[in-house]
Amino acid sequence: MSGKPKNELNYVGRPIVRVDAADKVCGAAKYINDIEFPDLLIGITIRSTRQRARILKMNVPMLPPDVTFVTTDDIPGENYVTLFNKDQPLLAKEVVNYLGEPIALLAGTDEDALRKLAAQIQIDYEDLPAIDSIEDALSGKLPPIYGDDNVFKSYGYIKGEPGNAFAESAFIFDDTFHTGYQEQAYLETQGVVAFPYRNGVKIVGSMQCPFYVQKGLSPALKLDPHDIVVEQAITGGAFGGKEEFPSLISGHAALLALKSGKPVKITYDRHEDISVTTKRHPSKSIRRIGFDKNHHITAMDIDFVLNGGAHSTLSQVVLARGALGSPGAYKCDNIRMLSRAVATNQLPSGAFRGFGAPQAFFAIEAQMNHAAYRMNIDPYSLRKKNILRLGDRTATGQLLKESVGLEKALDAVAERTNFTEKYNQYRVQLHNGQPLKGIGLATFFHGCGFTGKGEELIKATASVDYSNETGVLIRIATVDMGQGMNTVMRQIAADALALQIERVIVNIPNTAEVPNSGPTVASRTTMIVGGLICQCCADLLKQVGATAEKRDFAEKVNMSNIKILTATRDYRVPDDVVWDEDKFIGDAYPIYSWAAAVVEVTVDPVTFEVTVDKITAAHDIGKAINPVLVEGQIEGGSLQGLGYASIEVMTETGGRLNQASFTDYIIPTTLDTPEMETIILEETYSRGPFGAKGVGEQPLVGIPAAYVGAVENALGVEFGEIPLTPEIIHRRVHRERRENTNY
Amino acid sequence: MSIILSTEFIKLLMTDNKNKIKNLSVSSEVSLSVNGMSRTPKASPSTRLLDYLRDELKLTGTKEGCGEGECGACMVLVDGKAVNSCLFLLGQCNGREVTTIEGIDAPKLFKAFEETGAVQCGFCTPGFIVSAYALLQQNPHPTVAEIKEALSGNLCRCTGYKKIVEAVEKVTGNG
Numbered sequence: 001m002s003g004k005p006k007n008e009l010n011y012v013g014r015p016i017v018r019v020d021a022a023d024k025v026c027g028a029a030k031y032i033n034d035i036e037f038p039d040l041l042i043g044i045t046i047r048s049t050r051q052r053a054r055i056l057k058m059n060v061p062m063l064p065p066d067v068t069f070v071t072t073d074d075i076p077g078e079n080y081v082t083l084f085n086k087d088q089p090l091l092a093k094e095v096v097n098y099l100g101e102p103i104a105l106l107a108g109t110d111e112d113a114l115r116k117l118a119a120q121i122q123i124d125y126e127d128l129p130a131i132d133s134i135e136d137a138l139s140g141k142l143p144p145i146y147g148d149d150n151v152f153k154s155y156g157y158i159k160g161e162p163g164n165a166f167a168e169s170a171f172i173f174d175d176t177f178h179t180g181y182q183e184q185a186y187l188e189t190q191g192v193v194a195f196p197y198r199n200g201v202k203i204v205g206s207m208q209c210p211f212y213v214q215k216g217l218s219p220a221l222k223l224d225p226h227d228i229v230v231e232q233a234i235t236g237g238a239f240g241g242k243e244e245f246p247s248l249i250s251g252h253a254a255l256l257a258l259k260s261g262k263p264v265k266i267t268y269d270r271h272e273d274i275s276v277t278t279k280r281h282p283s284k285s286i287r288r289i290g291f292d293k294n295h296h297i298t299a300m301d302i303d304f305v306l307n308g309g310a311h312s313t314l315s316q317v318v319l320a321r322g323a324l325g326s327p328g329a330y331k332c333d334n335i336r337m338l339s340r341a342v343a344t345n346q347l348p349s350g351a352f353r354g355f356g357a358p359q360a361f362f363a364i365e366a367q368m369n370h371a372a373y374r375m376n377i378d379p380y381s382l383r384k385k386n387i388l389r390l391g392d393r394t395a396t397g398q399l400l401k402e403s404v405g406l407e408k409a410l411d412a413v414a415e416r417t418n419f420t421e422k423y424n425q426y427r428v429q430l431h432n433g434q435p436l437k438g439i440g441l442a443t444f445f446h447g448c449g450f451t452g453k454g455e456e457l458i459k460a461t462a463s464v465d466y467s468n469e470t471g472v473l474i475r476i477a478t479v480d481m482g483q484g485m486n487t488v489m490r491q492i493a494a495d496a497l498a499l500q501i502e503r504v505i506v507n508i509p510n511t512a513e514v515p516n517s518g519p520t521v522a523s524r525t526t527m528i529v530g531g532l533i534c535q536c537c538a539d540l541l542k543q544v545g546a547t548a549e550k551r552d553f554a555e556k557v558n559m560s561n562i563k564i565l566t567a568t569r570d571y572r573v574p575d576d577v578v579w580d581e582d583k584f585i586g587d588a589y590p591i592y593s594w595a596a597a598v599v600e601v602t603v604d605p606v607t608f609e610v611t612v613d614k615i616t617a618a619h620d621i622g623k624a625i626n627p628v629l630v631e632g633q634i635e636g637g638s639l640q641g642l643g644y645a646s647i648e649v650m651t652e653t654g655g656r657l658n659q660a661s662f663t664d665y666i667i668p669t670t671l672d673t674p675e676m677e678t679i680i681l682e683e684t685y686s687r688g689p690f691g692a693k694g695v696g697e698q699p700l701v702g703i704p705a706a707y708v709g710a711v712e713n714a715l716g717v718e719f720g721e722i723p724l725t726p727e728i729i730h731r732r733v734h735r736e737r738r739e740n741t742n743y
Numbered sequence: 744m745s746i747i748l749s750t751e752f753i754k755l756l757m758t759d760n761k762n763k764i765k766n767l768s769v770s771s772e773v774s775l776s777v778n779g780m781s782r783t784p785k786a787s788p789s790t791r792l793l794d795y796l797r798d799e800l801k802l803t804g805t806k807e808g809c810g811e812g813e814c815g816a817c818m819v820l821v822d823g824k825a826v827n828s829c830l831f832l833l834g835q836c837n838g839r840e841v842t843t844i845e846g847i848d849a850p851k852l853f854k855a856f857e858e859t860g861a862v863q864c865g866f867c868t869p870g871f872i873v874s875a876y877a878l879l880q881q882n883p884h885p886t887v888a889e890i891k892e893a894l895s896g897n898l899c900r901c902t903g904y905k906k907i908v909e910a911v912e913k914v915t916g917n918g
Contacts, residue, residue, distance in 0.1 A: 021857035024865030025872060027804015027844035034803035185900050187808045187816055187866040236806075236866030237900050270809040482864025482901045628860040628906075635903030636863065662813035662898065670891040673904045 011491040011501050012690045015628035018487040020234070020480065032191040032206050032233040033267055040193070041068065042111045043256045043266040046104040046118050047276065048096035051132075051655035052145075052345040053125035055094060058104065061120045067113075068260040070105040075255065077222030081247050082215055087146060088311035088348070090220050090251045095128070097145055097310035098347055099655040100276040102248070107256040107264045130345040130655060134284050134307050137342035145310060146343040152308050153316035153341050155323045157584040159395065160334035165299035169290030173371050177287070177363040178721040179704075181650035181657075182280035182643075184352055185667050188236020190277060191267035192246060194253035200227030201254045206235045207246035209519035211477055214511050216247035221254055228254075231510040238481040239640070240351030243521050244314055245277050275660045278350025279650065281306040281318055281341070285326070285363035295377055297386050299334035302326045304360060308341040309348035315341035318349075320451045322356025324588045325701075327395035328364035329406055329445045330386040335395055337584075346655050351521065353637065357446060357701045358644065362722060365442040365705030370718050378423050379441045379709065380414045387443055398587045403693065405620025405683035406594035410443055412618040412679045413598045422600075426713050436603045440709025442702035443596045447589030448685075448694035449524040452579045455590075460571040461515035462532035464493060466540055467564045468557050471503035476517040478529050479509050483696060484629040485525055491625055492530050492689050496537035498551040515568065523593070523694030526625060530689040532569045539567035574687065591685045593693045594620040597638070599706040600674075603714040608729040610711055612642060612672075615703065618679035622693035627680060630695055634678045637699025643668045645704035645722045775836040777802070778846025788834030793817045795833050796843055804844035804869045808898065815897030818870040819843050825877035827896070844869035849876050852914050859910040863901030871897050875911045884915050 023029040063069055072079055072093040079093060080086040092101045103123065106114045131142050137150050144150035166172055192205030200223040203213060210230040218225045230250070235242060249266050256264040268277070288301040304326050308315035323339035368386075372379040388394065390404045414420065422439045429436060449455055463475040472493050480486045486506045494501040507514050517529045541547060543565055546556035557565065579586040597617040601610050615638050624630040647666045651658045659665035684691025704722045711729065712718055717736050721728065774783045777800060786795045796802045796819070805828055808816030812827040819828045820842040821835075852875060855861070862868050871894060878885055878893035885893065890911045891904075899907060 015860070017857050018860075018862065020865065021862045022853070024862050024868050025853045025856045026847075027802075027869040029865050030803065031806070031866065033807070034797075036801075185898075187814060187864065187898065187900055188806070189808075235864065237864040239900070269807075270811070270814075484863065632860050632863055632902055632906060635905045636901045637903075639903035640900070661811060662809045663811060667898060667900065668904075669895045669898060670904045670908065671895045673891075676903060676905050 009495045012495045012625050013623065013627070016487055016491055016501065016626055018484045018629065019490060020486065029234050031188055031236050032193060032204065035233065037193055037195065037263040037265070039262050041107040041109060041256065041260055041262050041264045042114065043105055043107040043253055043264045044111065044114045044118060045102045045252060046106065046121055048092060048099060048101040048103055050096055050125045050127060051099050052128045052130040053096050054128060055092065055096060055103070056124040056126055059122040061117070063117065066108060067117065068107040068256055070255045070259055074259055075220055078219045080220065081251060082219055083244060083313060084316055085312045088313065090248065098345055100347065101310070102252065105252050105256050107260055131343065132345060132655065134305050134342055134344070137344050144343065145345065146312065150343045151340050152312045152343060153319050154339065155320060155584055156338040158336050162299045162301060162334040162336045165334035166288070166290045169298045170293040171291040171375055172288060173367065173374060174288050175367045175370055176720055177285040177366055179283045179359045179362055180723055181282055182352060182648055183274055183650055183665055184239040184241030186237030186239060186241055189268045189270055189273040190242070190245060190249055191265070192250045192253050193263055193265045194250060194257040195263035196257055196261055197229060198227065201257055202229040202231070203250045203254060204231045204233050205246055205250060206242055207232055208238045208242045208479055208481055208521060210509050210511050211516045212244060212519055213247045213250045217251050217254060220251055229510065229512045231508060232479045235479060235481040239353045240355065240521065241277060242481065243351035243519060245350060270662060271660050274665060275657060276347065278313060278348055280352040281308060281315065281349035281356070281359065283307070283359035287363055287367055289367055289371060291371065291375065295375055295382055295385050297330055297332045300327055300332055302335065302337045304339040306341040306356065306359065307344055307346065307349060309344055309346045311348040313348050313350045315349065317451060318351065318356040321447065322360040324396065324447065324451065325357040325360035326364060328361065328368065329388050329443050329594065331388060331392050332395060346652060347657065353640065354697045354700045355522070357697070358641065358704060361442070361444045361701050362704045365444065365702060366708055366720065369440065369705065369709040369712065373712065373718070378420045380410070380420050383410055383441070383443050396588050397585050403591055403622060403683040403685045404594060405681045406443060406445065408681050409594055409596040409618035409620055412681065413596045413616045416677065416679065417598045417600065417616050419598055423713055427716070431605065433605055436605055436714040438601045438603060438710040438712070438714025440599045440706040440713055441596065442706040442709065444698070444702035445592045445594050446523055446694065446698035446701060448527050448591050448593055449589060450522050452581050452588055455528065455571055456573050458518040460518040460528055460532060461568060462517045462529055462536060463515050463566060463568045464533060464536035464540060465564065465566045466557070468554055471505065472497065472499065474504065474506045474533060475514040476506070476529055477509050477514050478517055478525050479520045481520065483633060484626065485520065488526055488625050488629065489530060489533055492533050493537055496534050496548060497540065497553050498548040499553060523696040523698065526692050527688045527694050528571055530625070530692060531687065532571055534689040535569040536567040539569070540565050590687065591693055593695060593698050595698050595702060597702045597706045599703065599710045601710040601714060603711060608726040608733065610646065610726065612674040612707070614675045614677065615642065616677045617699065618681055619695065619698060620681040620683045621695040622685045622688050623682050623691035624680050625690065625692055630680055631678050633695045634699040635676050637697070638676060638703050639668050639673060641700035641703025642707060644700070645707040646724060647672065649723050649725060773833055773837045775838065776840045778842055784833055786833055788832065790833045791829055792819065792831040792833055792836060792841070793828040796828060802843045802845050806866055806869065808866065813898065814867070815870040815874060816867050818873040818897065820873060820877055823877065823880060825874045844873055847872060847876050852876060852879070855910040855913040859906045859913060861902060861907040861910040867897060867899045871899065871907055879914060887912065
């Protein structure tokens with residue numbers, strides 16, 4: 001496969017300035033809201049005001065002739081958005097399952113007038129008993145929202161003999177952990193424009209996966225996929241929030257466009273965006289862990305539940321990644337694991353950077369920190385005894401054959417921060433009213449690419465075209481949503497062909513112009529799609545008998561009589577990567593990235609306000625194609641992880657989110673941002689392009705447990721939930737003090 | 744400037760690109776300068792400055808991220824001071840000088856943002872540039888703490904801010 005070419009690299013491994021930076025700094029880059037469309041109508045959405053109810057009647061006033069009104073009656077095909085299941089309607093018909101569920105649509109020229117009309121549309125409901133929590137969902141007492149048991153998906157396995165292993169353990173610890181919602185908070189809200197086009201419709205918008213939109217809408221619009229042309233506009237951040245959600249909003253815009261015959265734009269303002277788009281799944285983990293007298297893990301019992309909300313969306317794959325992460329980055333031969341994603345009458349949860357792993361790793365890593373405290377060993381030493389190394393097998397039995405930089409990462413952050421010394425010192429610091437110091441640690445991994453059989457199902461395809469006149473054209477469906485993918489792909493192609501980078505361009509992601517290289521998700525793009533680009537380039541060299549070492553590609557093309565060269569490659573899962581989804585055994589991912597992070601804090605002993613002093617993170621991601629972009633991923637992801645752990649509070653009452661703006665949903669600013677030190681480790685992967693693995697999601701994953709560990713180290717009190725706010729710390733510390741003074 | 748559009752899309756744009764400004768009450772009471780040009784807006788004085796800039800003047804470098812002054816994506820200069828244009832009404836700009844990202848001439852600052860890696864999705868970037876520019880005009884040699892303070896009204900979800908602060912530091916000559 002790709003491997004490492006022998007020629008000198010001019011671009012790979014260097015901080016090449018991103019190709020789109022110049023347009024973005026001066027405000028010239030056009031996002032969907034900046035592009036003008038002739039005769040454009042604005043579309044708005046009429047939503048459920050009930051959490052769970054039967055729709056009895058919709059009373060619609062007389063509408064002006066230039067206003068387009070769409071209900072389920074206007075859906076030409078079947079009323080669902082295609083994803084894994086057919087449960088999410090484009091518009092609710094008989095029942096609504098969450099507050100804010102779309103019911104009808106309006107389009108016209110004047111948004112204010114549309115809002116007034118929308119307010120006059122009265123919907124009569126008959127309320128139904130709502131399922132409002134994970135506990136409700138599993139109680140069996142309320143009519144299920146999904147299937148017979150209200151479980152979207154469940155994975156579980158028993159490995160070894162956990163019962164016996166616990167019986168023989170020297171230490172056994174039980175813990176319960178909770179994690180809350182998290183909002184992606186991309187700075188550009190959701191937005192698409194749809195207009196009638198040839199035999200169907202064209203959709204331009206802010207999104208991660210143009211082919212998801214095409215495939216997702218084909219049954220509903222009753223159009224062949226090729227009659228739905230989808231093009232990504234420059235996208236102002238996504239973080240998973242523009243993975244599956246744009247299919248729904250695109251469907252709405254398309255229905256309005258097809259009925260009105262005009263271009264229709266739907267953009268959400270921040271309030272609507274926070275209120276109705278998908279969030280990170282809240283979770284609950286009930287865990288037991290056993291250790292022998294030498295502090296080696298003997299067994300784990302894991303019950304991991306995700307709140308999927310009202311529709312299944314991507315919950316099953318989020319759950320799979322969470323389930324695979326839940327035993328952590330440790331050797332353990334005896335595991336009982338049960339994981340479930342359940343339905344509730346709440347906002348559908350969906351994709352968000354990390355995809356189930358942040359919840360699972362928070363639980364295992366916080367439990368390891370608790371275990372260390374209770375066994376009177378420091379968290380670094382406990383991990384040293386238990387982490388996965390080259391030649392070990394993962395929880396699902398996958399043999400780690402290469403590129404395992406976990407121990408290096410652990411040692412790097414521990415040495416850099418003087419972890420053990422500080423941890424032991426802070427553990428016995430005086431509580432005399434002075435600010436308290438704390439330090440916390442987490443080790444983690446992220447499987448690169450789709451989980452299990454995902455890559456086999458997607459069968460990613462990429463093409464590279466070349467002529468001496470036009471240069472290189474990379475044709476992929478991969479989007480640049482801020483991570484810098486267009487720049488990375490150009491670096492890869494330029495070095496693979498030994499050409500100047502200026503000779504390489506990346507086609508705009510448009511389903512009528514590029515093959516389906518798969519969605520831009522799952523930390524898969526550099527490794528999988530970049531790998532295909534490398535292979536395509538190798539094919540091009542071969543077609544004219546050129547080599548990258550001799551740098552003679554252009555010359556050889558000149559000499560040949562081929563004017564336009566093209567190469568296309570499909571991704572094939574390597575034969576030795578074998579995964580059994582039913583039994584949950586085998587190679588869950590082709591390869592893993594590995595990481596360790598240390599968070600250092602100062603806690604105010606009176607207000608319990610936590611100041612984060614420093615994050616030190618080491619990430620083994622294989623070859624860093626562009627070190628500055630990699631640092632950007634690590635720094636940005638770490639800060640999102642810190643927000644998730646500390647200040648990003650999102651709660652709901654009766655299915656209604658209590659936060660709906662940046663005034664009440666707080667994300668970190670410059671003043672909340674600690675010093676960050678990033679250590680990049682490059683344990684190369686033989687099958688990745690130039691040895692690259694994935695980096696996008698991993699930085700977020702381990703920060704929450706390291707943060708909570710640091711607060712625990714400062715206060716000597718354990719916590720089991722994120723976001724861990726000063727209020728929660730205050731309550732817990734005072735309870736602890738009361739309990740301690742009672743004897 | 745390099746937005747790539749498919750050919751049929753460009754045709755569509757060219758066919759009937761009439762001005763679709765909302766029919767707001769015409770007022771000649773307000774006159775202001777935008778990026779050095781005198782303007783008498785058609786829009787009513789109660790229009791948000793942000794909407795006037797984007798809809799009437801097509802200055803789309805100023806972005807709307809939240810509409811309530813939390814995110815700073817709509818930051819512009821009014822008489823040299825950085826303000827959220829979503830919270831500023833056109834009527835408040837009478838006789839004043841508005842500078843948007845399109846009117847900011849700061850090649851060193853732009854270059855520092857590009858080369859340091861301060862730009863990812865780019866949606867927040869013009870707002871950060873405006874805030875940083877306003878700071879440097881007032882205080883050419885700010886400390887890191889002063890830079891962080893000056894940029895604390897701008898949200899970025901991609902970068903973790905480190906490279907943004909570093910980019911500004913580079914321009915100060917302190918960094």
